[in-house]
Amino acid sequence: MNFEFTEEQKMIQQAAKDFAERELLHDIIERDAKSIFPADRIKKLAELGFLGMMTDPKYDGGGMDTISYVLAMEEISKIDSSTAVVMSVCNSLVNWGLENFGTEAQKEKYLKPLARGEKIGAFLLSEPEAGSDATSQRTTAEDMGDYYLVNGTKNWITNANCASTYLVIAQTHPDKKHKGINALIVDKDTPGITLGPHEDKMGMRSSDTHSVMFTDVKVPKENRIGDDGFGFTFAMKTLDGGRIGIASQALGIASGAFERALKYSRERKAFGTEIFNHQAIAFKLADMAVKIENARNLCLKAAWLKDQHQPYGVMSAMAKQYCADIAMEVTTEAVQIHGGYGYVREYHVERLMREAKLTQIYEGTSEVQKIVISRSLLK
Amino acid sequence: MKILICISNVPDTTTKIKFVNNNTTFDKSGVQWIINPWDELALTRVLDLKDAQAGIESVTVMNVGLADAEPTIRKALAIGADKAIRINADPVDSFQVASLLADAIKKDPYDIVLCGIESCDYNGASVGGMLAELLDMPSVSAISFLNIAGGKVELKREIDGGQESIEIATPFVGIVQKGIAKDPRIPNMRGIMMAKTKPLQVLEPSAANTLTSVGSFDLPKAKAACKKIDPDNVKELVRLLHYEAKLI
Numbered sequence: 317m318n319f320e321f322t323e324e325q326k327m328i329q330q331a332a333k334d335f336a337e338r339e340l341l342h343d344i345i346e347r348d349a350k351s352i353f354p355a356d357r358i359k360k361l362a363e364l365g366f367l368g369m370m371t372d373p374k375y376d377g378g379g380m381d382t383i384s385y386v387l388a389m390e391e392i393s394k395i396d397s398s399t400a401v402v403m404s405v406c407n408s409l410v411n412w413g414l415e416n417f418g419t420e421a422q423k424e425k426y427l428k429p430l431a432r433g434e435k436i437g438a439f440l441l442s443e444p445e446a447g448s449d450a451t452s453q454r455t456t457a458e459d460m461g462d463y464y465l466v467n468g469t470k471n472w473i474t475n476a477n478c479a480s481t482y483l484v485i486a487q488t489h490p491d492k493k494h495k496g497i498n499a500l501i502v503d504k505d506t507p508g509i510t511l512g513p514h515e516d517k518m519g520m521r522s523s524d525t526h527s528v529m530f531t532d533v534k535v536p537k538e539n540r541i542g543d544d545g546f547g548f549t550f551a552m553k554t555l556d557g558g559r560i561g562i563a564s565q566a567l568g569i570a571s572g573a574f575e576r577a578l579k580y581s582r583e584r585k586a587f588g589t590e591i592f593n594h595q596a597i598a599f600k601l602a603d604m605a606v607k608i609e610n611a612r613n614l615c616l617k618a619a620w621l622k623d624q625h626q627p628y629g630v631m632s633a634m635a636k637q638y639c640a641d642i643a644m645e646v647t648t649e650a651v652q653i654h655g656g657y658g659y660v661r662e663y664h665v666e667r668l669m670r671e672a673k674l675t676q677i678y679e680g681t682s683e684v685q686k687i688v689i690s691r692s693l694l695k
Numbered sequence: 696m697k698i699l700i701c702i703s704n705v706p707d708t709t710t711k712i713k714f715v716n717n718n719t720t721f722d723k724s725g726v727q728w729i730i731n732p733w734d735e736l737a738l739t740r741v742l743d744l745k746d747a748q749a750g751i752e753s754v755t756v757m758n759v760g761l762a763d764a765e766p767t768i769r770k771a772l773a774i775g776a777d778k779a780i781r782i783n784a785d786p787v788d789s790f791q792v793a794s795l796l797a798d799a800i801k802k803d804p805y806d807i808v809l810c811g812i813e814s815c816d817y818n819g820a821s822v823g824g825m826l827a828e829l830l831d832m833p834s835v836s837a838i839s840f841l842n843i844a845g846g847k848v849e850l851k852r853e854i855d856g857g858q859e860s861i862e863i864a865t866p867f868v869g870i871v872q873k874g875i876a877k878d879p880r881i882p883n884m885r886g887i888m889m890a891k892t893k894p895l896q897v898l899e900p901s902a903a904n905t906l907t908s909v910g911s912f913d914l915p916k917a918k919a920a921c922k923k924i925d926p927d928n929v930k931e932l933v934r935l936l937h938y939e940a941k942l943i
Contacts, residue, residue: 326766327773328887331881334881338878363883366884377884
């Protein structure tokens with residue numbers, strides 16, 4: 317067992333930290349308040365290679381391991397989760413899905429520009445009535461011989477507007493239930509695709525979230541990923557890895573809030589001394605530190621298993637559930653330590669608390685993760 | 696045009712400084728090391744010029760340090776330097792650093808040698824000038840602008856109350872301050888991967904003297920707590936400045 321990071325991993329961690337502090341911090345409060353998507357910063361992040369950092373260099377990616385990805389995600393999320401989620405969707409869901417299950421022609425046409433960061437991807441699974449129960453897809457992909465005709469609505473789609481490439485999960489054979497589902501690569505500018513208004517969210521307000529409506533959208537047959545009916549398996553396998561991204565995002569939200577609370581506790585005085593010297597505050601910080609250390613170790617274990625090509629689905633569910641839940645706890649305590657200052661925007665921790673809440677909900681709620689974990693205990 | 700940037704491996708600027716051995720040695724434990732910020736800005740500017748096809752054939756970085764400096768040197772390669780040289784020594788003073796650099800540079804000369812105006816560890820601000828003297832090359836200090844176009848080198852340097860624009864023939868030693876580049880480069884994924892395979896040559900040091908030895912280090916006195924005075928209470932401000940701070 318070796319807990320040391322490599323030189324490259326440390327360099328990536330530092331690069332992500334430098335990027336977040338230099339490029340994202342200065343206007344995050346305004347972007348959050350006004351729901352402004354940081355298109356210019358996403359372009360820079362793409363130029364640095366972060367959006368395709370795990371994709372094989374033969375498909376123009378960075379070829380980095382999942383450990384590096386966790387480290388980078390944590391650093392970006394400490395400051396701006398709305399940017400981190402773009403990174404997560406591109407790396408863990410879209411690029412990984414295409415790299416592992418796409419044909420060579422699909423990789424050439426779609427994966428390469430995504431891995432280079434020239435294009436952004438989105439993963440369209442959730443529906444108004446199919447969130448945690450992803451088997452109940454209402455969006456249909458009717459087999460018309462040489463193309464699929466897609467109709468339906470997808471909800472809560474991250475990158476919906478900025479993406480060029482959609483991976484759409486839709487039902488082709490309703491009688492076969494989840495075994496009739498397909499995953500299709502759809503160009504966003506295909507006729508028949510319309511976007512709902514930008515979602516006015518509680519947190520991660522700077523991320524680009526819309527519903528997406530499909531009306532008689534024609535998708536060529538060659539854009540199907542895998543065999544007919546592979547779509548549900550594709551989505552579940554992809555989400556196994558996606559959880560590592562969101563777990564590290566939650567970890568970053570927690571550690572970002574912790575760092576701010578620790579700093580504040582050493583500056584703010586009450587009853588004649590820095591509040592860190594009061595046991596009530598010091599013990600809170602100790603509890604937060606332990607939770608964050610546990611969370612980080614779970615993320616890294618899941619990432620390590622993935623890098624070793626060992627089964628990682630259960631570990632990534634554990635990481636996702638634990639990191640999201642402690643992110644909520646740690647950010648709540650960070651607000652408490654800041655007192656009144658924690659409740660105003662200037663001190664960032666209230667935003668981190670709002671962001672933490674989403675990590676318990678999206679890419680599989682904490683409850684869904686517990687289904688995955690508990691079912692594994694019975695095997 | 697061959698360009699060399701001399702880089703120092705220095706503690707991160709947020710490091711809490713501690714000394715050991717009766718305050719004669721800087722405590723390196725737990726310290727995060729970085730490229731000296733002025734050196735990093737010089738490297739950034741040169742790489743920008745190389746990308747802009749300014750006629751730069753190669754960009755080399757050189758460091759005087761032990762093997763533990765290599766992560767910092769690799770970062771310079773990740774940012775975009777073509778190759779790196781580490782002179783394997785733990786230098787004691789600026790003269791030793793300048794001598795070791797000069798001996799190595801004489802064997803493999805460069806058209807432009809750049810140094811940061813100072814390093815943010817001991818802030819000696821003397822290696823650049825010494826290096827130029829030891830190399831018998833002209834030097835320009837406090838450079839805040841560098842451009843290379845059509846084989847011509849243009850510099851701007853800060854002078855009292857203004858700026859001086861210079862055109863200079865190579866070879867020369869340039870001593871660089873902030874302003875030469877806005878922000879240091881962040882390495883990209885490809886750069887980080889390639890840094891592993893770029894050449895990092897280790898040279899054994901020449902026999903260079905040291906001219907100084909450290910008696911002891913002292914930390915600055917802790918700052919007194921800030922006193923807040925009501926904006927309407929100017930009398931109290933004047934009283935404190937006069938009787939307590941003794942500034943007026």
